[in-house]
Ligand code: ATP
Ligand code: MG
C-alpha cells in the first residue's frame with residue numbers, strides 16, 4: 001500500500017538512486033562523534049528517511065501521513081526509516097508521550113525496533129543523544145566566526161530583526177571576537193548567566209530577504225530538567241539548529257517535512273555546509289523536501305488545540321473516540337489499514353490539503369465490509385409482544401431456534417444462532433401508529449418480516465398514562481420462518497431487525513458525530529471552541545444478539561442496518577458491554 005505512485009518525492013528518490021546517493025561513506029554506530037561520522041562507509045544504494053516527532057503530545061491523523069510517507073518510502077526503496085524523538089525542548093516533553101508515540105507507530109504497522117535490512121541495532125533514535133556533538137559544533141561555529149553570543153533583550157532582538165519590508169539591524173554584540181564569544185558561550189553552559197540573559201546566534205546576514213537567515217538563534221539558556229540528560233545541561237539547542245544536525249548524524253538522505261519549513265531550508269543547508277567545511281560532518285549531506293500538511297475536516301490537527309480540548313474538558317481524554325489523535329481514532333474503531341489507506345489515497349503534493357472525513361469513513365467501510373461479522377443490535381429499544389405466540393408454538397416457554405450467516409459472503413465465518421420468543425426488542429422507529437407515506441414497517445394492519453425469523457402482523461400498541469408508546473402488539477403468521485419451505489408464500493415489503501427479550505444482551509451504545517459543526521474549525525473569525533458540536537456524543541442503552549455475549553475489546557462488527565461498531569477498548573467488559581459506533585453503512589450526517 002504505497003503512497004500514490006509517482007509523487008514528486010518518488011521522482012526525486014528514483015533520480016537519486018539512479019545517480020548514486022553521492023558518497024562512499026555511511027554512518028555506523030551511535031551518532032554524535034564527528035570522526036566516526038566521517039570514517040564510516042556509506043551504502044550508496046540506500047535511502048534513509050525519518051519520522052521525527054517532538055514527544056510533547058499525542059500523535060494525530062496528520063502525523064499518520066508523515067509516518068506512512070517516511071516509513072513507506074524507506075520500505076519501497078529498500079532503505080531505512082528512523083523513528084527519532086526530537087527531544088531538544090526539555091520543558092514540554094515527557095516519557096508518557098514517548099511511549100504513546102512508539103505504540104502508535106507500531107499500531108499503524110511500522111517497525112522501529114529493527115533495521116529493515118536485519119543488521120544489528122534498531123531504528124530508534126533520540127536527538128538528545130547528540131547534545132555533546134551539537135555543543136562542539138557550536139564552539140566550532142564560534143571559532144570560525146560564524147556565531148556570536150547576543151545579549152540584547154528579547155524585545156530588542158525582535159525589533160532589530162526587521163520584517164518582510166525592512167532589513168534587520170546588526171546587534172551591538174555582533175562584532176565580538178571569537179575568543180570573547182567562546183568565553184561567553186562557556187559561561188552560558190556553566191550556568192553563570194540567568195535564563196534568557198543571552199543567546200548564541202548564527203552570524204549570517206541581518207539584511208537577508210529570508211528572515212530565517214537574519215542571524216537565527218542556535219542556543220538558549222534554560223534551567224530545566226530533561227527526561228534523558230537530566231540536569232547535565234542548562235543550555236539547549238534551538239530546533240532549527242538541532243534538526244539539520246540530527247539528520248546529518250543519522251545519515252538521513254531525504255529529510256521530508258511539512259511546507260511551513262520551506263523557509264528554513266536555506267539555513268538547514270547553510271549550517272550543514274559550514275559544519276562540513278569544518279570537518280565535523282562528511283559528505284553527502286541530507287536534503288530537505290517539503291510536502292503539504294494533511295488536515296481532516298470537522299476536526300482540528302494542532303497539538304495545541306487538541307491539548308486545549310482535553311485540558312478544558314471539551315472531550316474526556318486524549319483517547320476520546322471523537323479526537324483525531326491516533327489513540328482516539330483507534331478507540332473509535334478505525335483500523336490501521338483504514339488510516340493507512342486514507343493517507344495514501346490523498347497523495348503527496350505541495351499544497352496543504354483538507355480531506356473530508358467521508359474519505360476516512362469510506363476507507364473504514366472498504367476494510368471492514370469483507371471481514372466484520374454481522375450481528376443484530378437494537379439501539380433505541382421498544383418492546384414487541386406477540387399475542388398469539390402460545391397458540392402458534394404450543395407454549396410461551398417455547399424457544400424457536402433461528403440462525404443467520406456471520407457474513408453474507410464468507411460461509412467459513414460460520415452461522416450465528418439465536419432464538420425467537422414471545423417478547424422481542426425492536427427499534428423504536430420501526431413502529432408508527434399512523435404511517436407516513438411509503439412507510440413499510442410496523443403499523444396496525446401491516447405485515448413485516450423479522451429478519452431471519454418469522455413474519456408478524458401488527459395489531460396495535462400499548463401506551464402509558466402520558467400517552468407514550470410502551471409496547472407494540474403483533475401476531476405471528478404461522479409457517480413463515482425464514483429458510484423453511486413456504487416461508488415466502490406471504491409477500492411483505494418491510495424487513496426489520498430484532499433481538500429476543502429472553503436472551504438479549506444489554507449494552508451501552510456510544511454514538512458519535514462530528515466533533516465540530518464546521519468543516520474547517522477555527523479557519524474563520526470564530527474561536528474554534530465556539531464551533532464544537534454540542535451533540536457529538538449520544539449514549540443509549542440497548543441490546544445485541546446473544547452471539548455477542550463475550551466479545552473482546554476492539555472486536556468490530558457490522559450491526560445490520562446501523563453501521564460499524566467496535567467494543568470499546570477501555571470501558572468494554574463482558575458484564576457491562578460498551579460498543580462505539582465507528583461509522584454508518586453509507587455516507588451521511590448522524591445516521
Ligand atoms: P503540531 O503542529 O500538531 O503540533 P508538529 O508538526 O509540531 O505538529 P511534530 O511532533 O514536530 O509535530 O511532528 C512530527 C512530524 O509530523 C513532522 O515532520 C511534521 O512535519 C509531521 N506532521 C505534523 N503534522 C502534520 C500534518 N498535519 N500533515 C503531515 N505531516 C504532519
Ligand atoms: Mg514540531
Ligand code: MG
Pocket residue numbers: 303
Ligand atoms: Mg507544531
